[in-house]
Amino acid sequence: xxxxxxxxxxxxxxxxxxxxxxxxxxxxxxxxxxxxxxxxxxxxxxxxxxxxxxxxxxxxxxxxxxxxxxxxxxxxxxxxxxxxxxxxxxxxxxxxxxxxxxxxxxxxxxxxxxxxxxxxxxxxxxxxxxxxxxxxxxxxxxxxxxxxxxxxxxxxxxxxxxxxxxxxxxxxxxxxxxxxxxxxxx
Amino acid sequence: xxxxxxxxxxxxxxxxxxxxxxxxxxxxxxxxxxxxxxxxxxxxxxxxxxxxxxxxxxxxxxxxxxxxxxxxxxxxxxxxxxxxxxxxxxxxxxxxxxxxxxxxxxxxxxxxxxxxxxxxxxxxxxxxxxxxxxxxxxxxxxxxxxxxxxxxxxxxxxxxxxxxxxxxxxxxxxxxxxxxxxxxxxxxxxxxxxxxxxxxxxxxxxxxxxxxxxxxxxxxxxxxxxxxxxxxxxxxxxxxxxxxxxxxxxxxxxxxxxxxxxxxxxxxxxxxxxxxxxxxxxxxxxxxxxxxxxxxxxxxxxxxxxxxxxxxxxxxxxxx
Numbered sequence: 490x491x492x493x494x495x496x497x498x499x500x501x502x503x504x505x506x507x508x509x510x511x512x513x514x515x516x517x518x519x520x521x522x523x524x525x526x527x528x529x530x531x532x533x534x535x536x537x538x539x540x541x542x543x544x545x546x547x548x549x550x551x552x553x554x555x556x557x558x559x560x561x562x563x564x565x566x567x568x569x570x571x572x573x574x575x576x577x578x579x580x581x582x583x584x585x586x587x588x589x590x591x592x593x594x595x596x597x598x599x600x601x602x603x604x605x606x607x608x609x610x611x612x613x614x615x616x617x618x619x620x621x622x623x624x625x626x627x628x629x630x631x632x633x634x635x636x637x638x639x640x641x642x643x644x645x646x647x648x649x650x651x652x653x654x655x656x657x658x659x660x661x662x663x664x665x666x667x668x669x670x671x672x673x674x675x
Numbered sequence: 676x677x678x679x680x681x682x683x684x685x686x687x688x689x690x691x692x693x694x695x696x697x698x699x700x701x702x703x704x705x706x707x708x709x710x711x712x713x714x715x716x717x718x719x720x721x722x723x724x725x726x727x728x729x730x731x732x733x734x735x736x737x738x739x740x741x742x743x744x745x746x747x748x749x750x751x752x753x754x755x756x757x758x759x760x761x762x763x764x765x766x767x768x769x770x771x772x773x774x775x776x777x778x779x780x781x782x783x784x785x786x787x788x789x790x791x792x793x794x795x796x797x798x799x800x801x802x803x804x805x806x807x808x809x810x811x812x813x814x815x816x817x818x819x820x821x822x823x824x825x826x827x828x829x830x831x832x833x834x835x836x837x838x839x840x841x842x843x844x845x846x847x848x849x850x851x852x853x854x855x856x857x858x859x860x861x862x863x864x865x866x867x868x869x870x871x872x873x874x875x876x877x878x879x880x881x882x883x884x885x886x887x888x889x890x891x892x893x894x895x896x897x898x899x900x901x902x903x904x905x906x907x908x909x910x911x912x913x914x915x916x917x918x919x920x921x922x923x924x925x926x927x928x929x930x931x932x933x934x935x936x937x938x939x940x941x942x943x944x945x946x947x948x949x950x951x952x953x954x955x956x957x958x959x960x961x962x963x964x965x966x967x968x969x970x971x972x973x974x975x976x977x978x979x980x981x982x983x984x985x986x987x988x989x990x991x992x993x994x995x
Contacts, residue, residue, distance in 0.1 A: 539712030562869035562919040566891070566909050568939070573719050573911045588712065600867060600890055614712035623716055624911070624918035624939040626870065
């Protein structure tokens with residue numbers, strides 16, 4: 490059957506409308522999946538530049554230091570806790586590297602000390618992470634805390650990160666820290 | 676006339692503003708801004724030049740996958756252990772022999788009589804001066820991991836980082852005793868070894884000096900295994916040993932001073948027998964950041980041989 494011009498234009502409009510509806514549905518479906526991916530930083534790429542503390546839209550930053558106890562040497566002279574050139578290894582504020590005093594040091598047994606991160610005080614600057622990596626075995630690591638992160642479409646820290654350490658990760662692999670012997674969760 | 680002047684001034688002002696905006700947009704875009712929270716470790720890697728007592732006089736390149744240990748004999752021949760063999764070099768650095776080993780030769784020591792002791796994970800191979808195998812024995816224990824060997828006559832002292840103990844054997848592989856196990860009644864706190872670096876050497880009076888890296892300490896033991904002396908220096912500054920566990924390796928000069936090398940801050944220093952810092956041999960800036968496993972040896976001229984496993988060479992330092 491031969492179509493006249495009116496039928497042809499009608500068919501084209503219908504086809505365009507259908508394609509539009511399918512396209513919009515597809516985009517909405519993809520957007521609805523956005524919640525299944527989260528921002529996370531890769532400690533193996535992180536250079537502890539300090540920008541996680543200042544670039545995040547959340548204050549204080551959603552990036553926090555976590556402590557992988559399985560890796561920790563429980564050192565007396567902890568490079569992540571003490572400033573360089575400290576006169577004595579005490580918990581005096583003048584000896585602490587952390588600008589907010591967010592690490593608690595407690596005696597275990599000679600010569601071991603335990604270091605705990607106080608999340609409320611941690612601003613994610615990464616000073617302790619750098620000190621631990623330089624003088625210890627890297628048991629302190631930075632991670633995006635997902636109960637604080639608002640999961641921006643474009644993460645402000647990811648844009649500022651000089652080492653390209655941020656990426657979106659599936660929700661079932663929300664953390665990328667290294668060194669756990671088992672699949673413990675924080 | 677006046678309107679024209681205002682017009683021109685406006686145009687110039689506009690051009691200046693546009694140029695400023697363009698510079699701000701394009702020129703400064705990639706400039707790394709300072710961050711108040713950045714922890715700059717570069718300062719720690721600098722050493723006051725007045726404290727440096729030695730100068731590097733020679734570099735000997737070594738062809739190997741992994742450089743693991745270094746030793747010298749009484750003729751100043753150099754022995755380098757690798758993941759495949761023991762390379763023997765003359766004093767000029769020319770290779771004169773290569774001894775194939777069965778495994779990763781983590782450490783090597785040479786006795787006064789020329790016998791060569793090679794530490795291979797949990798096994799010690801004793802080779803005659805010509806390189807042929809004399810005998811071999813295994814250190815029992817699942818965690819045994821040999822990191823250093825010291826020889827005094829027929830006595831063989833073995834640093835076992837895995838089991839955190841020093842084993843005393845004779846040359847035939849018969850165990851005599853263990854040294855350094857925790858015994859608070861005897862004043863021995865025990866070795867703290869968070870990483871696989873645990874070195875020892877024989878002192879000038881036949882005493883055994885053992886590094887206790889987790890305590891940043893040196894401990895001396897007599898033949899009976901009694902602790903007779905110790906000193907510790909814990910500090911990130913140049914006067915002490917930094918990090919979780921240092922020094923990583925040691926050697927001794929003819930005057931009884933200790934040559935030490937650290938990881939984390941890769942620096943080679945000389946400490947007096949009392950433990951006080953005497954001088955610096957090599958500052959961290961001479962090594963690539965993150966270098967781990969630097970080993971030391973001293974020859975009869977008190978030249979310090981530094982095995983650099985990253986740059987794959989022996990670096991020889993002489994007093995200035």
